[in-house]
Amino acid sequence: MDVRSQISMVFHLDKCIGCHTCSVACKNVWTDRRGAEYMWWNNVETKPGTGYPTKWEDQEKYKGGFEKKNGGVDLRAVGRIRGAATVFHNPSLPIIDDYYEPFTYTYEDLINAPEGADQPVAKPISMITGEPMKIEAGPNWDDDLGGSPIYAANDPNLDALSSEERTALFEVQRLVFFYLPRICNHCANPACVASCPSGALYKRGEDGIVLLNQERCRGWRFCVTACPYKKTYFNWGTGKSEKCILCYPRLESGQAPACFHSCVGRIRYLGNLLYDADQIVDAINRPDHELVEAQRDMILDPFDPAVIAAARANGLAPDVIEAAQRSPVYKFVKLWSLALPLHAEHRTLPMLFYVPPLLPMMASVGDGIYDTSIDQFLGTIDSYRLPLKYMASLFGAGNEAPVRHALRKQLATRMYRRQVTTDDLEEANVRLALSETDTTAEQAEAIYRLTSLAPFDERFVIPPMHREEAIEMLGDTADAKGLTGLGFREGPQRGA
Amino acid sequence: MELRVLIAGLLIALPVVSLAAEDGTPHPSTDVFVTKCSSCHSVGEGDRVGPDLKGVTERRKPDWLATMIKAPSRLLDSDPEVRALLAKYNNVRMPDLGLDDEQVAGLIDLVAHCSEHACQLTPELRPVTEAVELDAAHGRALFLGTAMFTNGGPSCISCHTVSGTGAMIGGGTLAKDITNVFARLGDDGLDAALRNPSFPLMNKVFGDHPLSAEEAFALRAYLYDANRGKHQGAGVYQLSVPMASLIGAIAVLILLNTAWSRRLRGVRRELVRHGGRPS
Numbered sequence: 001m002d003v004r005s006q007i008s009m010v011f012h013l014d015k016c017i018g019c020h021t022c023s024v025a026c027k028n029v030w031t032d033r034r035g036a037e038y039m040w041w042n043n044v045e046t047k048p049g050t051g052y053p054t055k056w057e058d059q060e061k062y063k064g065g066f067e068k069k070n071g072g073v074d075l076r077a078v079g080r081i082r083g084a085a086t087v088f089h090n091p092s093l094p095i096i097d098d099y100y101e102p103f104t105y106t107y108e109d110l111i112n113a114p115e116g117a118d119q120p121v122a123k124p125i126s127m128i129t130g131e132p133m134k135i136e137a138g139p140n141w142d143d144d145l146g147g148s149p150i151y152a153a154n155d156p157n158l159d160a161l162s163s164e165e166r167t168a169l170f171e172v173q174r175l176v177f178f179y180l181p182r183i184c185n186h187c188a189n190p191a192c193v194a195s196c197p198s199g200a201l202y203k204r205g206e207d208g209i210v211l212l213n214q215e216r217c218r219g220w221r222f223c224v225t226a227c228p229y230k231k232t233y234f235n236w237g238t239g240k241s242e243k244c245i246l247c248y249p250r251l252e253s254g255q256a257p258a259c260f261h262s263c264v265g266r267i268r269y270l271g272n273l274l275y276d277a278d279q280i281v282d283a284i285n286r287p288d289h290e291l292v293e294a295q296r297d298m299i300l301d302p303f304d305p306a307v308i309a310a311a312r313a314n315g316l317a318p319d320v321i322e323a324a325q326r327s328p329v330y331k332f333v334k335l336w337s338l339a340l341p342l343h344a345e346h347r348t349l350p351m352l353f354y355v356p357p358l359l360p361m362m363a364s365v366g367d368g369i370y371d372t373s374i375d376q377f378l379g380t381i382d383s384y385r386l387p388l389k390y391m392a393s394l395f396g397a398g399n400e401a402p403v404r405h406a407l408r409k410q411l412a413t414r415m416y417r418r419q420v421t422t423d424d425l426e427e428a429n430v431r432l433a434l435s436e437t438d439t440t441a442e443q444a445e446a447i448y449r450l451t452s453l454a455p456f457d458e459r460f461v462i463p464p465m466h467r468e469e470a471i472e473m474l475g476d477t478a479d480a481k482g483l484t485g486l487g488f489r490e491g492p493q494r495g496a
Numbered sequence: 497m498e499l500r501v502l503i504a505g506l507l508i509a510l511p512v513v514s515l516a517a518e519d520g521t522p523h524p525s526t527d528v529f530v531t532k533c534s535s536c537h538s539v540g541e542g543d544r545v546g547p548d549l550k551g552v553t554e555r556r557k558p559d560w561l562a563t564m565i566k567a568p569s570r571l572l573d574s575d576p577e578v579r580a581l582l583a584k585y586n587n588v589r590m591p592d593l594g595l596d597d598e599q600v601a602g603l604i605d606l607v608a609h610c611s612e613h614a615c616q617l618t619p620e621l622r623p624v625t626e627a628v629e630l631d632a633a634h635g636r637a638l639f640l641g642t643a644m645f646t647n648g649g650p651s652c653i654s655c656h657t658v659s660g661t662g663a664m665i666g667g668g669t670l671a672k673d674i675t676n677v678f679a680r681l682g683d684d685g686l687d688a689a690l691r692n693p694s695f696p697l698m699n700k701v702f703g704d705h706p707l708s709a710e711e712a713f714a715l716r717a718y719l720y721d722a723n724r725g726k727h728q729g730a731g732v733y734q735l736s737v738p739m740a741s742l743i744g745a746i747a748v749l750i751l752l753n754t755a756w757s758r759r760l761r762g763v764r765r766e767l768v769r770h771g772g773r774p775s
Contacts, residue, residue, distance in 0.1 A: 050763075054764035058763070095761075098763050
């Protein structure tokens with residue numbers, strides 16, 4: 001058993017209101033720079049939709065992630081001949097238009113324009129060229145199904161549906177969508193790291209954060225191709241690639257990352273998981289429909305004395321193990337099986353998990369009447385507005401079982417709470433729903449609390465980073481003794 | 497029949513007889529003269545590429561002669577008399593032959609000797625006028641390298657070109673265009689230049705891989721035709737190497753651009769152009 005600690009995340013999609021506050025917080029902190037204007041390390045996209053960059057899930061085009069081949073698992077984009085033929089000429093990269101050409105407006109014209117007969121106008125200009133431009137796309141261009149027949153209809157996950165189901169999905173009365181906020185998944189088996197010819201990408205040993213060394217990066221952009229989530233970005237200003245750093249400077253000082261901190265829907269949870277790195281090879285070699293379970297099996301019980309002993313033997317500090325025991329992510333992913341990885345079929349073992357949204361049918365239209373009466377509280381999973389097959393394509397690597405379980409458990413919890421607060425459901429039904437999903441009343445209470453009431457320090461259990469130990473591994477800290485502290489940034493000026 | 501045998505016998509015996517002139521042994525420097533000098537000079541047989549050397553030992557001082565033989569480049573530009581000679585003999589510069597002092601002395605002695613006694617200093621030569629179409633065709637093959645030299649010398653086209661070779665990209669540009677070499681060197685001179693080249697580079701290249709008399713004859717036939725402009729117009733498609741490279745490069749770029757034409761087409765723009773329908 002090779003126990004490691006990984007800072008891991010859960011996004012509760014049933015709570016996301018698509019306000020993009022996370023994206024803006026991230027943009028203001030990290031990517032408001034020349035060459036990075038187009039990057040959204042955190043973005044929120046509408047599903048069904050093609051997302052950002054356009055159709056990033058279409059690996060026929062982008063060749064991201066791993067696939068099973070030659071009896072093992074290898075990067076989809078590599079191969080001796082393919083690699084040599086495309087080394088300077090990679091055909092699988094998104095172009096700037098697939099992200100969007102970043103733009104701003106000539107706001108100064110509003111103030112500085114000479115007096116004239118008309119109101120001055122702020123023209124849109126490209127943030128890359130500075131030239132006036134026609135805005136044709138943006139990172140959330142299909143927000144709330146805007147441009148649905150083009151963007152929503154081409155969601156690659158809709159391939160899982162029959163053509164009747166697809167058609168039904170886009171009837172006006174049935175239109176449905178939800179939001180999918182995305183950051184780097186800080187995968188346990190990162191394809192970007194595997195693909196980098198310069199060795200610039202690495203996964204931090206102490207917390208599993210995937211980082212890109214700006215001094216080692218040579219701008220090959222293999223990571224851009226390899227990441228199936230398209231979460232590494234090429235900075236055209238510096239000629240190097242960049243990615244989400246999970247705000248590690250904030251984490252190291254005990255703060256939640258900017259996007260987590262700013263989330264108004266409180267959908268985001270962060271904590272560390274203990275996992276068994278020895279199981280990675282086995283987990284990524286499983287067939288698609290077993291991948292979600294295999295990844296869950298890798299996650300270890302932080303209360304198990306054997307796990308604790310192995311973790312201690314592997315150099316994990318006691319307070320890191322203690323943090324793992326309080327981790328909300330452990331509860332959502334392992335204890336309750338509510339949170340699922342996004343597109344596990346790319347075998348990168350993404351360590352960001354999503355609680356799938358319920359989207360129940362709440363009303364129907366017939367004979368010109370909008371009928372809100374329903375037979376059963378929140379209906380049944382199979383009548384939900386987005387077909388289970390679609391959800392399974394996103395969160396189950398094609399397997400409906402884990403998604404069905406996550407939805408039914410959420411439903412059972414809601415029924416339980418409805419029973420507690422308004423007492424208007426059949427008690428037998430509630431008990432059946434709980435027992436069918438292996439949920440006890442205490443567990444339902446715990447899910448309810450963590451979902452709806454959890455304060456800041458329950459949603460974000462940030463393990464101590466022990467940077468002092470990490471620094472000691474790299475060099476002798478006594479070297480710098482007496483060299484830090486207050487001083488003059490400029491020499492003192494004396495006399496006149 | 498008998499007459500033919502007699503003539504053939506005489507022809508074979510002739511060089512033996514003449515080489516054995518006088519006391520029956522040729523001058524000891526004969527070999528040096530034949531390989532190094534005879535391509536351009538004769539002694540008493542008239543001017544070739546360069547002047548007839550008969551009596552030169554009496555007209556010139558031995559020091560001057562020695563310098564001229566050993567390192568003509570020292571005199572060719574400075575000595576006004578030599579420059580006058582150079583102009584007279586079609587500006588064909590005598591190359592530095594890399595002879596040592598002993599060989600130079602031997603050559604001076606040979607010239608003095610042969611100015612008074614008849615010497616056989618050139619191999620028998622089959623005149624190019626005897627050549628037929630087939631010889632010229634063989635010569636062309638040798639020039640282009642489609643036929644190999646028996647002793648393994650490199651084909652002429654590696655360094656030389658002849659206008660109207662018919663080769664796609666023309667001949668080499670490392671050495672002279674030899675379209676009109678026949679006019680410059682003459683039949684004798686050309687034969688010597690082919691078989692015993694005194695040009696330093698050719699000497700180095702062909703020293704260990706000499707051409708046979710037949711090969712030289714075929715090449716002479718080809719170059720004779722070339723000199724007469726027989727091949728002019730055959731090189732309509734003849735291109736210079738840089739031009740051919742340029743065209744090749746453009747062709748490769750077009751090929752690559754076609755092969756990778758989807759590279760920068762993007763996804764979103766295609767989606768919008770097709771109105772959301774899969775392209």
